[in-house]
Amino acid sequence: xxxxxxxxxxxxxxxxxxxxxxxxxxxxxxxxxxxxxxxxxxxxxxxxxxxxxxxxxxxxxxxxxxxxxxxxxxxxxxxxxxxxxxxxxxxxxxxxxxxxxxxxxxxxxxxxxxxxxxxxxxxxxxxxxxxxxxxxxxxxxxxxxxxxxxxxxxxxxxxxxxxxxxxxxxxxxxxxxxxxxxxxxxxxxxxxxxxxxxxxxxxxxxxxxxxxxxxxxxxxxxxxxxxxxxxxxxxxxxxxxxxxxxxxxxxxxxxxxxxxxxxxx
Numbered sequence: 160x161x162x163x164x165x166x167x168x169x170x171x172x173x174x175x176x177x178x179x180x181x182x183x184x185x186x187x188x189x190x191x192x193x194x195x196x197x198x199x200x201x202x203x204x205x206x207x208x209x210x211x212x213x214x215x216x217x218x219x220x221x222x223x224x225x226x227x228x229x230x231x232x233x234x235x236x237x238x239x240x241x242x243x244x245x246x247x248x249x250x251x252x253x254x255x256x257x258x259x260x261x262x263x264x265x266x267x268x269x270x271x272x273x274x275x276x277x278x279x280x281x282x283x284x285x286x287x288x289x290x291x292x293x294x295x296x297x298x299x300x301x302x303x304x305x306x307x308x309x310x311x312x313x314x315x316x317x318x319x320x321x322x323x324x325x326x327x328x329x330x331x332x333x334x335x336x337x338x339x340x341x342x343x344x345x346x347x348x349x350x351x352x353x354x355x356x357x358x359x360x361x362x363x364x365x366x367x368x369x370x371x372x373x374x375x376x377x378x379x380x381x382x383x384x385x386x387x388x389x390x391x392x393x394x395x396x397x398x399x400x401x402x403x404x405x406x407x408x409x410x411x412x413x414x415x416x417x418x419x420x421x422x423x424x
Contacts, residue, residue, distance in 0.1 A: 178420075179326070180279075180327040181324060181326055181327055181328055181330075182329045182330070182414065182418070182423075183330055183332070183373050183375070184329065184330065184331045184376075184377070184413075184414070185332045185334050185363060185373045185375070186331060186332070186379055186413075187335065187336040187363050187376065188336050188379035188380065188381075189336065190335060191381070192381040193379065193388050194333045195215060195282075195333060196218060196222075197388065197390075197409075197410070198282050199218075199219075199282060200222055200228065201409035201410045202282070202410045203280075203410075203411055203423070204278075204279065204280065205231065205280070206228070206229070206231070206278065206282055207232070207280070207282070208282050208284065209233060209236070209266065209270065209273070209281070209284065210232060210233075210235045211236040211284060211288035211292070212285050212288065215235075215284075231278065233269050236262050236266055236288070236292070238259060238262060238292070240254075240258060244299075244300055244301060245301050245302050246302055247299050252300055254299070255299040255300060256295065256298065256299035259292055259296035260296040262292060262296075263292050263296040270322065271322070273328075274323055279327065280410075281323075282331045282333065283331070283333065284333045285333045286332045286363060286366065286369055287335055287363070287365035289316070289319065289365075290316055290365035290366040290369075291365070293312050293316055313368060317368065317372065320372045321372070332369075334363040334369070335364040336378065337362060337363075337364045338360075338361060339357070339358045339361060340358065341355065343355070343356055370394070374394075375394060375413070375418065376393040376394035376395070377390045377392050377393060377403075377413055378390070378391045378393050387404065387405065388408050390404075390408050391403075394417075395416070395418060396417065396419055397416075397417065410423070411423045411424070
């Protein structure tokens with residue numbers, strides 16, 4: 160391969176890549192399919208768990224006890240508001256924002272501590288919670304926000320996601336998913352009518368730029384009749400469309416299939 164200098168480029172350009180081992184992964188799916196269980200049970204070695212979802216103490220106790228998993232977690236991030244957080248007004252907005260800022264700042268500090276630690280794998284539960292946390296901390300409510308202000312919140316979310324870059328960490332975000340809808344024009348006897356219809360695609364709930372920031376995205380499904388989980392690779396360096404089932408539904412097997420790199424210990 161020709162050296163960059165032979166093409167008239169300076170020394171800052173290079174034609175080789177040295178992977179840092181850093182990976183941003185999203186495991187998304189409906190509530191209750193086993194995203195948290197699968198991540199914490201099958202990740203190799205110790206794992207840091209940052210929980211903004213429901214109370215998972217029973218699950219953590221079982222994984223730590225029966226399966227001897229080394230899971231290091233902080234106090235769960237809970238938001239307890241006295242006022243309406245959807246369309247708060249006046250002093251309620253300030254009070255909501257103050258409560259959310261306290262939790263947001265603690266989450267950020269915990270994430271930095273995890274990234275600076277010797278633990279390679281970090282699980283964040285969940286992405287939609289972090290996005291809501293950022294918005295409430297800034298505005299004290301979740302609706303009736305001028306669109307122009309979202310650039311600030313978008314940048315804050317991007318900073319959190321990309322804080323792991325070049326750290327060698329595998330950060331796994333657990334994400335609820337939702338149906339993607341599209342606008343269509345239907346011809347009716349009274350003329351064209353604009354409606355919406357579901358597509359066969361899904362996306363992560365919350366921050367719209369979240370999926371594009373991930374290196375690997377896998378969608379989890381659960382067949383209640385077969386009592387079996389599956390992971391479908393939605394995004395990756397390779398393996399897109401591949402479905403892992405049965406004993407293959409593990410984090411190392413997912414990362415190997417999606418990246419082409421076998422060792423994710």
